[in-house]
Every structure is written in structure tokens, then in C-alpha cells.
Amino acid sequence: MTPSDMMNPSETTTDTEAVQPKQKTCSDVSPAVINRLPRYFRYLREFLRQDILRISSGELSAMMNVTASQIRQDLNCFGGFGQQGYGYNVKYLYGKISDILGVSANFHAIVVGAGNLGRAITGSNMFEHRNIDLIGIFDVSPAVIGQTISGLSVQSTDRLEDFAKDHKIDIAILTVPKEEARSAAARLSAIGVKGIWNFASTELDLQSCGVLVENAHMGDSLMKLMYEINRSEQG
């Protein structure tokens, strides 16, 4: 087998129970690594688009401004995805990282809060790229309920519980005002949502309920930029 023929380096190992698969279970991957995975995903997607078949940690390192060592270390938390002397097969690695990031899981999501931000998110192409089905959008305002946003009719938030009976909801995207965020989150937790993507600039503190929360505090990001500008101007 020449390197360029390689599609899946792992498949070269014999597939018996006795052979310890290269795939690690690595139950606790460090947060620092997880933070970097989406960025690898983005680069790989772009390589795929450009028909780049193969990439080495050295090449990727130059493009991404991280060390080659770190790239190899990161990827090895999940298994040996590369091949010595060759590098990484882009298509194969992209597939593996997609699996790790749950792109293959076909999650279902709803948007709660059909304000400007909720609409912007609903209308983005973010979901098709990640194999997420956006299956509902909810709001409390009678003026908004019934409107169609990106092909979805806005439902009353009162219907959440009923809706959950008929649909698996993996992710709730929370774009309600800060004041309503906590009570909305409690309801979402009650209907069995697995994760909340929180845009309300307040902490949710639901981890105890077994609901995963990812905070998208946009204002925090803005403040980091403000800090850097301020610092560059006055040391």
C-alpha cells in the first residue's frame, strides 16, 4: 500500500477481539484539547473543500499557528489517526473528528426566544454544516407566535412540554432575555433537553440537573477585545 492509497490507517490492523484497537476511550480529555477540536474541524472541512487529500502535522502547524507537537498530542487523545511517513488522510481525519464532535449523531435542536438573535441563529447555515436538525422555534410574544422564520412557524412557549412529548430534543438554544433565562432553562431541563446553548448573559447553574450548559457569552468576548485594545494603547 502506498501512502496515497491509504484511506483508513486503522483498518490495516486485523479486526479480532484480541487486538487492542488503536481507538482510545480516554475517558477524560482535557478541556484545552476539546477547545481546539472545533478549530481542527473547520480547517479540515476547508481542506476537503479544496480537495487536499493529505496533511502533515508540520503543514497544519504552520497554517494554524500551533506546534506540530500539540497537534499530534491532541489527535492522539482519541486514537492514532495518522500514518508514519505520510501524515493524516484529510477525509479520514475529518470523519473521525466529526464523530468525536457528535456531527454524526444527527442532533435535534430548538430555538427558545425568537428575538433578533434567535432569528439570526435560526437563519444561519450553522446547523446544516453540523448535521443538526432545527425542529422548532418558540417565543412568548403573541405578536411573534405564528410568524414563519426560515421555514419554521414560531410556536408559543406554552407548547414546549407538548412538543417535547412528540419530539426528541437534544439541544435548546436559549436566546431569551436575561431575566427569563433561568426559568426557561428549568423548563427545558424538565422536558429532558440534553444540552442548553446559552446566549443569555447570566449563569444558568443547571449542571446539577444533568443538563449540559455551554455559555455563548458574546459580551465576554467583546470585553476581551476591549481589554487588548486598552492595553495596547496604554501598556
Next chain:
Amino acid sequence: MTPSDMMNPSETTTDTEAVQPKQKTCSDVSPAVINRLPRYFRYLREFLRQDILRISSGELSAMMNVTASQIRQDLNCFGGFGQQGYGYNVKYLYGKISDILGVSANFHAIVVGAGNLGRAITGSNMFEHRNIDLIGIFDVSPAVIGQTISGLSVQSTDRLEDFAKDHKIDIAILTVPKEEARSAAARLSAIGVKGIWNFASTELDLQSCGVLVENAHMGDSLMKLMYEINRSEQG
């Protein structure tokens, strides 16, 4: 002086040249600390709203789920803002953190890209909270130019250079499609913008031009949530 009288602990030191001020210049604060500053800012703002005058690192620690040690360590990168036996004066500390984060600098910002996300951001209360003046919004689409969004009339992107002659622009908020992001960023760099808040899901790589870039890759945040859900289901 009783603790509750204290407004500014630093001002109790005599103000001569000889006395080394408690305020540190600490030219290089670690990124980990900077990442936490906006969160402190949010909590302090909330305390202020609730008329809480005083907070100790221990109390804050319990609320924020970080160690008291870390809080004291973080704050001490910038100076001694507390008082032994008392804790931190909320108003004073909030002021100090506001200064550090550039809230006192009264930055001017423009939005480039008046799509759904640009509109959502323009309409948010994010800017008043941070003492930022939103002074312009730009788009290329003739259908959008001239529309009023949150009191601002959308201008043609062609007018950027002219606009920059008459206005100081500190921050450009980039919400154009991915494909146009790099060229837009180059123009913004050329007109002397100090920082770009980048919502396009592509890397900008302008650091060489002296323009600071803060990436707000929302999709990366979503993927971290996907990872956690995926992991919790089949970890």
C-alpha cells in the same frame, strides 16, 4: 477608618513619588486571567445592582465556582484592590475592573454587515453596558442601504474610508459572509481600526498588521456542546 467606610483602600497610602503605588503594571497578564475578567465584571455589576457593598473572595468563590485563592491571585495581577479583614468594596472593584477592561475608554464601534446577525448585535444592549458608542452600520446590498436599524441608517460599505476620515473607529464588528471577511478585514485595517470582533467563521490573520482580532466563532461553542452531549451518551 472602619471597613464599611472604605471606598478606596489604595488612597490610604501617602501619595508621594517615593511610595511605590500598589497598582502593578504587570505588562503580561496570563490569558487565563484575562478570560476570567469579563465574568468578574458581570458578577460585580450584578452585586452593584443588588446594592451589595462588600464581597470577600470566599463568598465570591462559592457563587462563581472558582477557588478563593484564584480570585485573589487574579485580582492581584492588577493591584491590591481589597482590604485585609474586610474583603473587596464592590463599587471600587467594579470601577477598577471596568478601567482594566477599557469600559472607561468610551470606545467607538461600527458594524460591518447588516444581515440578521449584524442587526441582532446592533439592537442589543451590549454596548450601553460597556460604554461603547455604536456610530455606524455598513452593508453592500442596495436593498439594505438606507434602512434604519436601531436608530442608525445603514450606509454603503463604499463609504467606509470617507466615514473613517471624520470619525475615530476603535472597534469594527465584522458580520459579513465568510467569503467577504478577509477583504473587509483588510479594508478595516487600512482605515486604522484598532480591533476587529470577528463573527465570520474563518480566521483573519491580521495580527501582523497591528490590528487586534477577537474571534467570536459561535459555531465552535456549539460544537463543544455537541461534544459534551455525545460524550455523556456514549462516553
Next chain:
DNA sequence: TAGATTGTTAATCGATTAACAATC
């Protein structure tokens, strides 16, 4: 004064980098 809590140093822990043997 006694009690409380900071500021700060030292110890621990985790993450990154360097180096190189394994191997394609």
C-alpha cells in the same frame, strides 16, 4: 484586641514543547 480576610510565596497540578524511537 481578636477575628477576618487579603496579598503573596511555595507546592502541586496540568498543559505544552522537545526529542526520538517506531514505522510506514
Next chain:
DNA sequence: TAGATTGTTAATCGATTAACAATC
């Protein structure tokens, strides 16, 4: 085979935590 590049271990670096003297 020789060259290239991974996977992995060891060394370095940085960040967090623990502890306590300083002090309000």
C-alpha cells in the same frame, strides 16, 4: 532502502491551589 512523519515519552513551562504571614 532511505526519507518522512507519526505516536509517545520525558522535560519544560505555566496555571492553580494551599498555606500563612501581614494587616485591617
